[in-house]
Amino acid sequence: MGLTDLQVKRFGPREKLYEESDGKGLYLRVLPSGLKTWIFRYVFEGNRRRMVLGRYPVVSLAEAREAHGKALADVERGVDPGAVAMEAKRARKAAPTFADLLEEFWDRELKLCKTCAERRRLVEKDAIPAWGHRKVVDLKRRDIVVLLDDVRERAPITANRLLGVLVRMFAFAAERGIIEDSPATRIRRPGEKPRERVLTDQEIRLFWEGLDKLDIYPTTKLALKLILVTGQRSGEVTGLPWDEIEEEWWGLPPERMKEGRAHRVPLTPLALEILEEARQYDDGSGFVFTTASGKNTKGHITPLTLSRGLQRHLPEIGIKDPFTPHDLRRTVRTRLAEIGIDDVTAEKVLGHQLQGVLKIYNRHHYNQEKRAALLAWERRLCRILGIEAGEPGKVVNLR
DSSP states (O other): OOOOHHHHHHOOOOSSOEEEEEETTEEEEEOTTOOEEEEEEEEETTEEEEEEEEEETTSOHHHHHHHHHHHHHHHHTTOOHHHHHHHHHHHHHHSOBHHHHHHHHHHHTGGGSTTOHHHHHHIIIIIHHHHTTSBGGGOOHHHHHHHHHHHHHHOHHHHHHHHHHHHHHHHHHHHTTSSSSOTTTTOOOOOOOOOOOOOOHHHHHHHHHHHTTSOSOHHHHHHHHHHHHHOOOHHHHHTOBGGGEETTEEEEOGGGSTTSSOEEEEOOHHHHHHHHHHGGGOOSSSBSSOOSSSOOTTSSOOHHHHHHHHHHHHHHHTOOSOOOHHHHHHHHHHHHHHTTOOHHHHHHHTTOOOOHHHHHHOOOOOHHHHHHHHHHHHHHHHHHHTSOTTOTTTSOOOO
């Protein structure tokens, strides 16, 4: 007759170790200290073996019987369950942690992508503190959901970006045989409300004039101003090397563009003055917007530098409603429409691909149209700032 839950609970310590049988080789071992352990005794290939199934009460009587049943079935099939368990234990000990996975993922995939440092930063900021020491095989869908919920409370868009990286990371782990299946599948990504932030004339003035008074590195200020003048992405601006500048044109190669196609940006007088101002901070790295310390391995400031600079200093400028560097780009697009620039030209200015049949049949480069559009925007911007277009020494004043 087998053991009962009440019996297992009541078995107490004695002077010496003893065992109580549940039948067919399943025993509850009780130590003088009171520690209780489930043991499976069996014979394999003529040799007596013993296998530990777990400690009570962590492993209940029902759970011990279930584990015992599986182990007994292995013996009957000619498989040594103890050897299988030992091998699994060794494999688990050698299994990579989440921090190990990030390094392998970086070495084999992320570092090959010039714009992927931000993805690594997302993982290092939130996932590594939570899971860095944990084995990848132990991470479940629930762990991911709980982490994302925590991030989403403070930064909904960041949570979705992090999920995107985790989905790829766990898929990579499955492809490499680190795990059998990805726990990141079937996790719903909540919809993001599109940002609609566009700066008013007054905010543009406060932003431009306020930058000159802030105690931040000058190249950060210059990069933010160049975004407002040209409408280009923050990553394209912060990573701008001098060799992409040729007289009055900025030529971005396909590998630096989000959509993978080369893009030419006309440089207006205001843009050229910003670039000329940046030359005095040239540290030999080859980049326009260098860092203050020179310790950044990239050799230039990053989009994160711009975002943090804005978040930290906006109250000093006098702007109450927060905005991001990307909102500057949206402001340019909106203002181009306001001054009568057609949608096709405006989209070309921002480096967007045309859609539908236009993408297939319209191969015009729009270079002159883009120049006319940005010159028109510069005239409007100068009126907002209360300066004359092309008036030297007044559009940029950082010293």
